[in-house]
Amino acid sequence: MKIQSTEDLEKISKEYSSKLYYPDTTKVLVGMASCGIAAGGKAAFEKAIQEFPDGNGVQIRQTGCIGFCEVEPLVEIVETGKPRVIYQKITQDKIGDVIRSYLENDFKKTKWILGQVRDPRSVLEDHLENPLGGIEPLEKIPFLEDTPFYGNQVKIALRNCGYIDPDSIEEYIARGGYFALFRALLDHTPEEIIQIIKDSGLRGRGGGGFSAGVKWATCARHHGERYIICNADEGDPGAYMDRSILEGDPHSVLEGMLIAAVAIGSNHGFMYVRNEYPLAVKRLVTAIKQAEKYGLLGENIGGTDFSFNIKISTGAGAFVCGESTALMASLEGQVGRPRAKYVHTVEKGFRQNPSNLNNVETYANVPAIISKGADWYAGMGTEGSKGTKVFSLVGKIKNTGLVEVAMGTTLRNIIYDIGGGVLKKKQFKAVQTGGPSGGCIPEKYLDLGVDFDELTKIGSIMGSGGMIVMDQDTCMVDVARYFLDFLKEESCGQCNPCREGIKRMLQILTNICEGHGKDGDVELLEELGDMVAKASLCGLGTSAPNPVITTINYFRNEYDAHIKDKKCPAGVCKNLFYYEIDPEACTGCRLCAIKCPQEAIAGEKKEPHVLDQEKCIKCSICYEACKFNAVVIK
Amino acid sequence: MNKVSPSTTDPCAEVEIDYLELDKIIEQEFDNDKENLIMILQAIQKRYNHLPQPTLKYLSEKINVPYSQIYGVGTFYATFSLEPKGRNIISICLGTACHVRGGERVRERIEDNLNLDGKHTTDDMRFTLEGVRCIGCCSLGPVLKVNEDIHGRIGADKVEEILENYE
Numbered sequence A: 001m002k003i004q005s006t007e008d009l010e011k012i013s014k015e016y017s018s019k020l021y022y023p024d025t026t027k028v029l030v031g032m033a034s035c036g037i038a039a040g041g042k043a044a045f046e047k048a049i050q051e052f053p054d055g056n057g058v059q060i061r062q063t064g065c066i067g068f069c070e071v072e073p074l075v076e077i078v079e080t081g082k083p084r085v086i087y088q089k090i091t092q093d094k095i096g097d098v099i100r101s102y103l104e105n106d107f108k109k110t111k112w113i114l115g116q117v118r119d120p121r122s123v124l125e126d127h128l129e130n131p132l133g134g135i136e137p138l139e140k141i142p143f144l145e146d147t148p149f150y151g152n153q154v155k156i157a158l159r160n161c162g163y164i165d166p167d168s169i170e171e172y173i174a175r176g177g178y179f180a181l182f183r184a185l186l187d188h189t190p191e192e193i194i195q196i197i198k199d200s201g202l203r204g205r206g207g208g209g210f211s212a213g214v215k216w217a218t219c220a221r222h223h224g225e226r227y228i229i230c231n232a233d234e235g236d237p238g239a240y241m242d243r244s245i246l247e248g249d250p251h252s253v254l255e256g257m258l259i260a261a262v263a264i265g266s267n268h269g270f271m272y273v274r275n276e277y278p279l280a281v282k283r284l285v286t287a288i289k290q291a292e293k294y295g296l297l298g299e300n301i302g303g304t305d306f307s308f309n310i311k312i313s314t315g316a317g318a319f320v321c322g323e324s325t326a327l328m329a330s331l332e333g334q335v336g337r338p339r340a341k342y343v344h345t346v347e348k349g350f351r352q353n354p355s356n357l358n359n360v361e362t363y364a365n366v367p368a369i370i371s372k373g374a375d376w377y378a379g380m381g382t383e384g385s386k387g388t389k390v391f392s393l394v395g396k397i398k399n400t401g402l403v404e405v406a407m408g409t410t411l412r413n414i415i416y417d418i419g420g421g422v423l424k425k426k427q428f429k430a431v432q433t434g435g436p437s438g439g440c441i442p443e444k445y446l447d448l449g450v451d452f453d454e455l456t457k458i459g460s461i462m463g464s465g466g467m468i469v470m471d472q473d474t475c476m477v478d479v480a481r482y483f484l485d486f487l488k489e490e491s492c493g494q495c496n497p498c499r500e501g502i503k504r505m506l507q508i509l510t511n512i513c514e515g516h517g518k519d520g521d522v523e524l525l526e527e528l529g530d531m532v533a534k535a536s537l538c539g540l541g542t543s544a545p546n547p548v549i550t551t552i553n554y555f556r557n558e559y560d561a562h563i564k565d566k567k568c569p570a571g572v573c574k575n576l577f578y579y580e581i582d583p584e585a586c587t588g589c590r591l592c593a594i595k596c597p598q599e600a601i602a603g604e605k606k607e608p609h610v611l612d613q614e615k616c617i618k619c620s621i622c623y624e625a626c627k628f629n630a631v632v633i634k
Numbered sequence B: 001m002n003k004v005s006p007s008t009t010d011p012c013a014e015v016e017i018d019y020l021e022l023d024k025i026i027e028q029e030f031d032n033d034k035e036n037l038i039m040i041l042q043a044i045q046k047r048y049n050h051l052p053q054p055t056l057k058y059l060s061e062k063i064n065v066p067y068s069q070i071y072g073v074g075t076f077y078a079t080f081s082l083e084p085k086g087r088n089i090i091s092i093c094l095g096t097a098c099h100v101r102g103g104e105r106v107r108e109r110i111e112d113n114l115n116l117d118g119k120h121t122t123d124d125m126r127f128t129l130e131g132v133r134c135i136g137c138c139s140l141g142p143v144l145k146v147n148e149d150i151h152g153r154i155g156a157d158k159v160e161e162i163l164e165n166y167e
């Protein structure tokens, strides 16, 4: 069936909305994004199907990720007239019991339960009544919306992730999907759409933070076959917002691209997806087929004379291909080398034609903005950065996961309230934002409200949204070395300052980490950094020194410890520390001795153990294993 | 697991190329279109687990792209390998989130365990070790992928146990 009008859409929406919120039979939703699967979600899903085969009064369905990756596999159970309950860490051995307990209204095993849902509606479903409105909530079970992890979030880009089956276009439509496209097609002129996006203040979520509306307007002004391209290269290590959106709600991105196409006047779209994301590609392929089936992609979309198709291309493991000109070269089947942007890609990009490139999250926001208006969106966030931003909160943090918060939320709020603070109660040291182009932010800036401009002021950048928390065990010199090593590998090598400059800086940092640092190294790093930043051709080079410069600025003491005292206080750089067992703290539990691959630890049960420096290869296994903090860094 | 014949354990041995099959990939799956070069190479690599030189030469003529350019693409992108890889590919995540959670230590353990000594592939072609930069499962860091299986939250002490499962 082709959807020809808003009424057609309305019909599907009504039908599936009722299936979503008032299912005929109990519905079990298993989180099956990549890491949900890796955590055991798929095994749990299969086990559930085995135990509750079709027609048994229980339907088992897959969904995306509600973001709390730490407690995956997540399972939600929905039944008409009953509270919706989300269960945590439900592996295959538990899922049967969990489902049975729900069916029997037994909610005593509270450690299985993450919380109950107060209101499952998305931001696009204000017109509906809360499906859980009249239902008596469970006693003693917290509402998800009241937990620190979820309570501080506002889900716009992630509005459907974890709520719908990503392989069901109908469920996307049920939650208000594709209505914005029809508005764009029927109620607005292209100029009006662009104006709405401009007024909303939406800035590109891929890192640069350029106004999406301005970019669209410029692209629309240039003549020729125009292309709409989605940047799903997500090269920033430690960031997976885009993956999660593509895996959990692919249609939101397709709809965003469609609206951009209507506004800019384009008939061809491209999706450039990272090679490491096979599941995202799979879900996109399904989504595109479904959209074609309903006439939402292809010829005469929605019965109008607008036509648009989307082709998926995959990258092949090159970080620099996230850069706009390199990405377009790669789309053409070439080596992904950036070019100088005297002429912007909105004028001459892919195939030398006007091309509009936006990030996954940028597009995912678009349908919500068109549906709810520019003022609504601009009402959230800060002066210069509107709306929300998705962050992947990872590293040494208790609650790892994907969080979406209003721009301007403080780092402290994100890390301590939502994230639950540092893992194993260790000492917070820094949070890294912006990936290899960003910087490390120390404790003293934790009260900073996160937005594009504030992060730039302190030498980091917003980047695409990776937020990596580092603790006392992270060596900041090693982190700087790590990023430069990454960038050395990923530099395309065509311009000197980047290719040679990064290599030289890396050499110096490696020397420092190996214990050969000398006076003046830090100053030399600063000087080289300045040169690389100023003289490189593309963003990879110009931002490459950021991780080095911020760590020098905020953690100079660690550089000094490495260079002057020849010590790595964090216990990372192997030549600059050794492990010792503190006889006062050691209980003689033998754990370290059993685990040591070198048989370097000896001692009698219940007696303090001794570590043989000669044999030790500093693999850190004993340090991680000891529950009494008896293995110490010297 | 398939028995491996002696000829395939020799990394330098020529692989047999099925040109009909190659035609199918190039023509049917990818329309003989040079813009699809990267994806064609991916398909070839998937089939042969590396990019055998004859296929590249053949491809060059098929889609009318100079061999030098195909070679350029084949060496520019990290996923491509011109040399045969082992039967099992271990991808250790070296992304930032995994790095700060001890990914480097895990890599050292693997290198040690497999006696790699700076090589990427074991002499018996059982394993190839590669570093990848984030597979997007950072919440499970440190992450290790063996073939298609993702293993999360692995400490250096778990390495042996995991690798034992792959022949």
Ligand SMILES: Cc1cc2nc3c(=O)[nH]c(=O)nc-3n(C[C@H](O)[C@H](O)[C@H](O)COP(=O)(O)O)c2cc1C
Pocket (backbone or CB within 6 Å): A203, A204, A205, A206, A207, A208, A209, A210, A212, A231, A232, A233, A234, A235, A236, A319, A320, A321, A322, A323, A324, A357, A358, A359, A360, A362, A464, A538, A539, A540
């Ligand atoms: C080296 C480098 C890597 C980049 N990687 C990405 C990426 O992985 N994903 C992304 O969306 N943008 C990336 N960008 C930013 C893009 O060049 C571009 O600004 C962005 O995709 C535009 O979309 P937006 O305006 O919606 O953010 C990268 C830029 C540079 C210089």
Ligand code: SF4
Pocket (backbone or CB within 6 Å): A320, A337, A338, A490, A491, A492, A493, A494, A495, A496, A498, A499, A536, A537, A538, A539, A540, A541, A542
């Ligand atoms: S700055 Fe680096 S990555 Fe960018 S074009 Fe120059 S060499 Fe290539």
Ligand code: SF4
Pocket (backbone or CB within 6 Å): A579, A595, A596, A597, A598, A599, A600, A601, A611, A615, A616, A617, A618, A619, A620, A621, A622, A623
């Ligand atoms: S660091 Fe590793 S090798 Fe050294 S004593 Fe501890 S477990 Fe053994």
Ligand code: SF4
Pocket (backbone or CB within 6 Å): A581, A585, A586, A587, A588, A589, A590, A591, A592, A593, A608, A609, A625, A626, A627, A628, A629, A630, A631
């Ligand atoms: S694990 Fe810790 S407490 Fe136990 S023997 Fe080793 S050092 Fe002592």
Ligand code: FES
Pocket (backbone or CB within 6 Å): A031, A033, A034, A035, A036, A065, A066, A067, A068, A069, A072, A244, A401, A402
């Ligand atoms: S569980 Fe994978 S993205 Fe959250």
Ligand code: FES
Pocket (backbone or CB within 6 Å): A237, A238, A239, B093, B094, B095, B096, B097, B098, B099, B133, B134, B135, B136, B137, B138, B139, B141, B142, B143
């Ligand atoms: S950093 Fe290892 S999976 Fe992301």
